[in-house]
Amino acid sequence: MILNRKFLKFEIDLDFVLIAVTTSLKDYRICYLINKFLHFNFTKAPDLSVEVRPGEVPIQFSIYHFNSGENGIDTYFIANKGTEGYLVPEMKKADYFLMIKNYIDENELDSLISSLNKIPEVVTAIKIDPKKVKSRENLLF
Numbered sequence: 001m002i003l004n005r006k007f008l009k010f011e012i013d014l015d016f017v018l019i020a021v022t023t024s025l026k027d028y029r030i031c032y033l034i035n036k037f038l039h040f041n042f043t044k045a046p047d048l049s050v051e052v053r054p055g056e057v058p059i060q061f062s063i064y065h066f067n068s069g070e071n072g073i074d075t076y077f078i079a080n081k082g083t084e085g086y087l088v089p090e091m092k093k094a095d096y097f098l099m100i101k102n103y104i105d106e107n108e109l110d111s112l113i114s115s116l117n118k119i120p121e122v123v124t125a126i127k128i129d130p131k132k133v134k135s136r137e138n139l140l141f
Helices: 027-038 106-118
Strands: 016-023 043-050 059-068 073-079 096-101 122-128
Touching (some): 027 073, 027 106, 106 122
Antiparallel strands (some): 016 096, 059 073
């Protein structure tokens, strides 16, 4: 007997830019500085609830949102450490992630990363390729 099998390949659409931010500051404090120095307007959103380990209680992560109305770009500032673990466990040294959904120009992105790194309290801010993040499905919301 010959079985005719078809395989469905599912690829996650990772239509966002990801920047890892390392700092010792609390979420509200670093957002205040980003708002002040980079002219963003991050506001606190309800915590992001992610089921990091299937079947277990979802973990809560602090999240801030900014929508720049004129160009429709949504920007999120998300804590990597939550109530009971990490959003991206393989990147424990990153304290936060800056996620930019929709389009951003490469020059604008370089300028943004450079500006983040000029904030004295930011240890480092680097671009991360979402496709190389093992637990990238935790970043889909």
